[in-house]
Amino acid sequence: MSHQPRTLYEKVWDAHVVERRDDGSCLIYIDRHLVHEVTSPQAFEGLRSNGRRVRRPDLTLAVPDHNLPTTARVDAAGRELPIADRDSAEQLDALRTNVAEFGVPYIDALAAEQGIVHVVGPEQGFTLPGTTVVCGDSHTSAHGALGALAFGIGTSEVEHVLATQTLILSPSKTMEVRVDGTLGFGVSAKDVVLSIIGRIGAAGGTGYVIEFTGEVIRNLSVEGRLTIANMSIEGGARAGMIAPDETTFAYLKGRAMAPAGTDWDRAVEWWRTLPSDAGARYDRTVTLSASDIAPALTWGTSPEDVVAITGVVPEPESFADPSKQAAARKSLDYMGLKPGTRMQDVAVQHVFIGSCTNSRIEDLRAAAQVASGRRVADGVRAMVVPGSGLVKRQAEAEGLDRVFAEAGFEWREPGCSMCLAMNPDKVPPGERCASTSNRNFVGRQGPGARTHLLSPAMAAAAAVSGRLTDVRDLI
Template identity: 65%
Template sequence: MTQATPKPQTLYDKIWNDHVVKHSSAAQDNGLDLIYVDRHLVHEVSSPQAFDGLRAAGRPVRRPDCTLATVDHNVPTGFRDKKVHDLGSLVADPESRAQCAALETNVKDFGLSYFGLQDRRQGIVHVIGPEQGFTLPGITCVCGDSHTSTHGAFGALAFGIGTSEVEHVLATQTILQKKSKNMRITVDGELLEGVNSKDVILHIIGVISASGGNGCVIEYSGSVIRGFSMEARMSICNMSIEAGSRAGMIAPDGVTFAYLKNRPLAPQGETWDRAEAYWRTLTSDEGAKFDVEVNIPASDIIPSVTWGTSPQDVVPITGSVPDPASFSNPDRQRAAERSLKYMDLVPGTRMEDIKIDNVFIGSCTNGRIEDLRSAANIVLAAGANATVAPGVYAMVVPGSSLVKLQAEAEGLDVVFKRAGFDWREAGCSMCVGMNEDQLLPGKRCASTSNRNFEGRQGAGGRTHLLSPAMAAAAALRGKLADARQFLHKSAQSTVDLVLPSDHIAAEPVPIPVLEFTSKKIPTAASDNVSAKVFRVWRGVAAPMYIENIDTDMILPKQFLKTIVRTGLKHGLFYNVRNDAGAAHFILDRAPFDKATILVSTGKNFGCGSSREHAAWALDDFGIRCVIAPSFGEIFRSNCFQNCMLPVELSVEECRALASDAEAGLELVVDLERQEITRGDHAPMLFTTDPFRRTCLLNGFDDIATTMQDDAAIAAFEQRRSQMWPWLDGIGYAGKKVKVKSAGASAMEW
């Protein structure tokens, strides 16, 4: 009997299928699968409420060995006295200090590995994961941060999650997910002189739009991608979320393996050989089906820079600010008009004529050693007397403390400081602007970060995204500038981080894992019913006519410095409301100030950050249903986690509902019937994932529901240990590591 030929699979298919603990039932076709999580990264902003949830239910962290925590988002990046270990002295802002202190308490109580503020391994989660070898090919990786897609550069399935999902992973080491579609973006050919990975991903987003990847996982392929170093590949995958996709991936190869070899947490010896043999199978099969294919000639890509308030608003540095009338889509036109007003730009202005006030080199997109070398090369090429232009403040923030040490060993800090750049400590810094590193109102910044949303780097600040080389060129010129004027040939380094000898241990040092201190965790009973259900929801609907309404707009960063879930309604659309004035913004005008439903005519509502705080703020205001043509993937999940209903309808249907809302018609959203009614109009039908629908109708708790599958999870873990033993960290299955107290500070347990 002839054996059936296996169906060709994509890289995404392979990793997904290898991590399914439990498929959705036949009755829930296209529903949610229970996926096992190999690696979980945790930081101070999105985790406090998750740990509080564990305490309230008396639940431990299921796999401390698969979890790694650090502080990065709102830590100060000014000088840190290495002799000081008191958190109060290191973090002056009381709200930031409270979040950092909460994480310290949580990692102690739950026995998690932690890189504290004075730990030499501290840094941005998406820099330290690969740096330590915690990120490996073939894994699933999650974090309460949207740019977790970075880790996909290693052939991993990596994506951001909200705080409720952080709690779910901590408790069960699994997550409920709907499988995405497969999308492949191929970049072939020879890159033009001076073009690097940041230019490539900005160009891609400009081509497919900020919502072009909605509902998809993107695999990047082609000769250009294969020619990139690991650091360049991470920059590409990092910004996949800015294209609306769930994740970005690149198949692992020799470049990947060379980068990982001998990393502290990577497999060693015979285990490495076994792991590498498996990793080499992680490619898309010949004939594998992709739902969407995009081909981009390398010759089309020119060093690029953004002009608006979305990463899709991008042009070559040699180009000009576009006219909104050149866009055919009405929502796109309105967005462009709004962007130009916010950015204080006039159509037709040459990009190279735009003056800047600030330069930021850093972030999880471009804060690695290769990025700093690229920027320093521009400064060196400009000559010994090159200095930052008068009136410009330029800062360089390494992505991790190890990157900082490496840069200083190479003398890069001297290059920057001699030219007038401010050399900082590791952290997210001005990318998200949660600490003191913020862009002042009206100031313009050339930034190597990933988002140029309104107020992203500071309320009223204006951001232009570009590469490290272009940022350095802008700092020297005082205007947006083409880096090619400084270098005749692109100098992209592929050298991996190598520390000076006094910073390297003779043998890889395992991350210490503390013994779980269960006595500190209350044993409160939990049940399977939350305080809320969603069945029929009626009321006033507020119409909004903007596409790509991002989470920074819904709730600005200054409201993220909280360790609770409540009291956020006063921050809802805060910057926009203050900008528009109480008499103009829709939610400040009667009857919409009592709105319980939001209708957006623009696609990609809730794009951007993984911050669940955006959903909390809408709920706190009284809005529990959002209707839009499409949603940011993480925002959609966050709505369900908070018993809120995201409803996806066509653009035409959303415009009709917005018109009805303007006319004052009350909307009635019936989840049981899956229909929306208003006035005498015929009902509009919608669909919701059957599992999510059941949970909303009955108020079921995801975690308690998942824990009913504990036997299946345990069986999966047993198979996982046999197949991929290198993924079981120290501390798993009862094995503990004693933590050395000698020389350890209060933050380096």
């Protein structure tokens, strides 16, 4: 091993090389594989038709999330309720059958531990610093918040990992995104990551693994860090990482699947060696100052279309690139917005608080703080979808469910919900949603749905005022 200073990414990469190949690519060992119902059926089918087995079921964890309705799952007598959508039911059944046949550990839809795969991994301590984590879902980047090298894969790669516990990968370039200073009043992790994507663009991170550094990142909780790493992919980076530190260790200690006893001590000792060495080189560095970051949201149909809540809908002509001008015109047409309109004058009909980006306990606390003692505005439907059964239980123990219910928010069962229009939670055509999710693509929340991405506190502010609102006016 060389004595060159190395980045966090390079250290994790080096620790997982099974074999270096002549062309520079490597066979990389995968420590943790998360599986859900949408991107796995064809992978299990591939194993079956080739007579192959799952190499390491003990390093694999399956949980359903994308398709599950977020309404009650059992009736008053505790019997499981059927899922009305036949295709969804078939996909969920396929997961149950496949995990039983191949012996993969599984958290069932009815278990308290069920939730969105990217909420469950860290919460169970399945995700650990210095591990390689994959899942057939692009928001796997979230797990990088704990210092893991975590990225989304396609179904053929899911099959490859199930069969071999490895992937053939070429090293990525490295990008440091440093956020200096201290966040202002009412500014959250979501505002930070939206501002980063607004700065580097939706393709800015393509080919890179991002490492988020700086005082702002250091001072964030693990929940906040998960929000940031989660959206790395929206800046084009397949993975985003944050160096593990005392905050990370305190979060993980005692979690159900985290190491214990002497294993824990040995693990922490190794984890402490992982942060990037002084003098380690990145291929690119981008710096942001916390003082420039305001509560932010999107105006268009790409996550790079970011503006401060105090701003206005931009003029397409204000962009230098002619193809961006054309894209902005199309976006504004789809979004039903006129250039120059103040963002705070835009009315919403839906509010969604949830998704793998923002459905953890801190997110719900931030939203509840705004909702407390207020009422959801007339003409607005607002829903809160906890990221897991354990988050839901914790929130209920803190009385957050009552705060939301009294304010007129729906309090629902865990799942991906309104993030991606694969289950009954959808935004109707032409209607507008203030959403804590991660993608504002055309049709993402339902055909014709108009999405504004923002933080949980900003979403709650939009719910109670019926329009996009500067949360700083309410807290």
